[in-house]
Amino acid sequence: MAKKKQSSNVSGWIIAGLLGVVAYQSGILDRLGQTAATAQASTAPSRVIKSDSASAPLNKPRYVNVASLNVRHTPSASGPLIMALPRGTPMKVLDRKDGWLLIDLSPTLEGWVTEQFTTVQAPS
Incomplete structure (x- = not known):
């Protein structure tokens, strides 16, 4: 063999x-x-206006100040993603925690966004 x-x-x-x-x-x-x-960094804008919302009261509306802002389940960059909001989207703020804002997305859904990418100035 x-x-x-x-x-x-x-x-x-x-x-x-x-x-x-x-x-x-x-x-x-x-x-x-x-x-x-x-x-994640590619969604950052080429021109970001410094956030003036840190001292603003929570009942004042905020607006997305970047091309696309991630909304997360938890106030963490590693938190599960819910959706992304386009520039200029108005947001109703419910709470603030460690540089994050809890926003009202719908009557049954809330999410967290990074406060530094929001502004209290309405888009022009």
Whole structure:
């Protein structure tokens, strides 16, 4: 009977190792890890007016001051996303906590937005 010839996987491991070193050296792996942060940062506007809402009373309406503002379930950048609001959207504020505003989205839904990306000035 003929004996099966065993192939060596050494050359495959060498190629995989070289590809890994090239990816590491060129920064590809770092850029892949930053994709989520870049996606969030890309929604930031090129021109942001400093928020004047920190000292404003809660009963004063706020407006979205960036191209797209994420609304989250919790007052945290890692909180689950509910939706995104476009620039100029008026918001009714219910509460404030650590730089976050709790807003009324509908009669049955509330969400948190970053206060620094809102303004009390109506859009022009």
